[in-house]
Amino acid sequence: MPLYLKGHSQGEYVFDHSWAEAYERAGGRYYPKLLSAVPFTPAAGPRFLHHPDTDAATVRQALIQGAVTLVERLGVSSLHVNFPTQPEWAAMTETGLLPRQDIQIIWRNGGYRTFDDFLAALSANRRKTIRRERREAQAGLDIRVLTGAEIKEAHWDAFFAFYMDTGERKWGRPYLTRAFFSMVGAAMADRIALVMAFRGETPVAGALNFIGRDALYGRQWGALEEVPFLHFELCYYQAIDFAIARGLPRVEAGAQGEHKIARGYLPSPVYSAHFIADPALRDPVAQYLSGERPAIEAEMAAMTEELSPYRKG
Numbered sequence: 473m474p475l476y477l478k479g480h481s482q483g484e485y486v487f488d489h490s491w492a493e494a495y496e497r498a499g500g501r502y503y504p505k506l507l508s509a510v511p512f513t514p515a516a517g518p519r520f521l522h523h524p525d526t527d528a529a530t531v532r533q534a535l536i537q538g539a540v541t542l543v544e545r546l547g548v549s550s551l552h553v554n555f556p557t558q559p560e561w562a563a564m565t566e567t568g569l570l571p572r573q574d575i576q577i578i579w580r581n582g583g584y585r586t587f588d589d590f591l592a593a594l595s596a597n598r599r600k601t602i603r604r605e606r607r608e609a610q611a612g613l614d615i616r617v618l619t620g621a622e623i624k625e626a627h628w629d630a631f632f633a634f635y636m637d638t639g640e641r642k643w644g645r646p647y648l649t650r651a652f653f654s655m656v657g658a659a660m661a662d663r664i665a666l667v668m669a670f671r672g673e674t675p676v677a678g679a680l681n682f683i684g685r686d687a688l689y690g691r692q693w694g695a696l697e698e699v700p701f702l703h704f705e706l707c708y709y710q711a712i713d714f715a716i717a718r719g720l721p722r723v724e725a726g727a728q729g730e731h732k733i734a735r736g737y738l739p740s741p742v743y744s745a746h747f748i749a750d751p752a753l754r755d756p757v758a759q760y761l762s763g764e765r766p767a768i769e770a771e772m773a774a775m776t777e778e779l780s781p782y783r784k785g
Contacts (some may be wrong), residue, residue, distance in 0.1 A: 473520055473535040476507045477548070483647065485514035485727045486554045486574065486744045495549065495753045502549045506542065509554035512647065514576065514727040515689050516555040516742055532560065536567050540747050551747040564745035570758050571745055573768050575775075577732040578740045579708075579723040584716050587709070590736060598781035602709070602735065609705035614670040617714055619683075620662045627666060628653040630675035634694025648692070667710045669695075669702060679706040681714070688715045690725040708735045733779040739772040 480503065481488055492502035508519045522531035543551050553564060565571040584590045591599045618627060632650045639646030657664065665681040665688065677695035681688050693707050711723045725732060733739070748754035 473508060473539055475539065475542070475551075476509070476511070477504050477546075478507050479503045481505075483512045484509060484552075484554055486552065486572065488552065488746075491748075491753065491757055494756075495750075498752070500549065500750060500753060504546075504548050506539065506546070506548055506551045507554065508539070508552070508556075513689070513691065514555060514742070515684075515724060516557060516576075519553050519556040519560055529563070532563055533567065536564055536569070543747060543749055549749060549753070552744065553746075554744045555742055556745065558741075558743060561743035561745055569745040569747045570754070570761055571765070572743065572761050573765050574742050574744070575739045575768060575772050576724065576727060576742045577729055577737040579712055579715070579725070579732075579737040581715055581719075581721050587713050587716060590712060590716065593783060594736065594781045595783050598734065598736075605701040605704055606709055609699060609701040609709075612671065613676070613699070613702075614672075615705070615710065616668050616670065617710060618666045618668060619664060623657055623661055623664060623666050625654065627668060627675070627678075628657060630668070631666065631678045631680065631692075631694070634678050634696060635692050636694070637696060638692070638694035665711075665714050667706045667714075669699075669706060671697070677702055677706060679710070681711060683718070683720075686721050688718070688720050688723045690723065704735060708732060708737070712736065730775065730779065733775060734781050736781060738780060739775045741768075741772065 481492060484507065486509075495502045510517065520528075520532045520535045522528050539551050543549075551569075553560075553569070556564070561571060582590070582593060584593075591602060594602070628650070632653055635648065636646055660682075663683045665683055667679040667681065668675050669677040676697045677693075677699070679693040680691045682691065683689075688711055690707055690711055693703065695702060707725060708723075711725060714720075715723050723737070725737060729737075746757070748757055
């Protein structure tokens with residue numbers, strides 16, 4: 473069970489900043505804490521790794537208990553397991569960790585053979601809007617999806633400029649270095665789908681995706697030109713096109729973003745589990761989460777009912 477000892481809560485997409493602030497105002501020490509998660513990415517997946525010849529449930533319980541013991545041994549405030557699978561989440565809840573649920577907007581492949589098949593599942597108004605958005609975004613641009621050996625260092629140079637521009641304008645300090653992109657390109661180029669928009673031969677925008685066994689994971693994006701609907705085209709529509717072509721069941725386009733729903737992505741539950749050592753913090757957090765869960769479920773149901781672009785019936 474890989475764990476990180478962290479002195480902050482940045483880059484996690486499961487927000488516990490208010491817990492930390494409340495605990496420290498009361499004289500406690502929230503950091504460092506233990507975290508089990510994929511760094512900097514809100515992608516769900518297994519958090520407890522076991523040999524195929526072992527019993528998964530038995531190993532999982534041993535690892536949960538081991539992690540809780542480690543909290544006590546290190547004297548840290550808490551353990552947080554972000555974006556586990558649903559069975560892992562249920563097992564941690566049964567063990568006594570505090571369960572938390574949130575919403576992620578995910579596109580699911582309904583067995584579509586083409587993008588037009590996907591559009592046929594939507595209401596007439598949404599089909600018309602998406603076609604218009606795609607036309608306007610693509611006008612005057614050459615959009616390419618690069619994978620494997622097609623991705624050159626010049627592409628990473630351009631994409632890093634997009635990434636830095638987005639980070640500096642909207643999201644504060646970017647945390648990935650230029651060397652990161654070369655390293656990930658060298659290590660797993662065949663698992664990367666880099667969507668690039670060119671004006672002539674000059675790259676002007678891009679979106680980075682990672683190809684999983686059963687999903688396409690959208691990550692960073694950026695643009696040096698303001699083009700209407702280009703964000704939707706590169707991050708959402710091209711991702712859907714790619715997933716359909718590869719037969720991938722879903723596209724996970726990152727955290728948050730109700731605007732994705734109008735483009736065929738729907739709310740899905742994601743999970744986290746938390747062990748807090750001090751009852752003075754654990755009890756109020758448990759009370760807060762017991763109210764948050766039904767609110768999240770109601771919000772997800774309302775978003776699906778009111779905002780879904782899919783045809784009824």
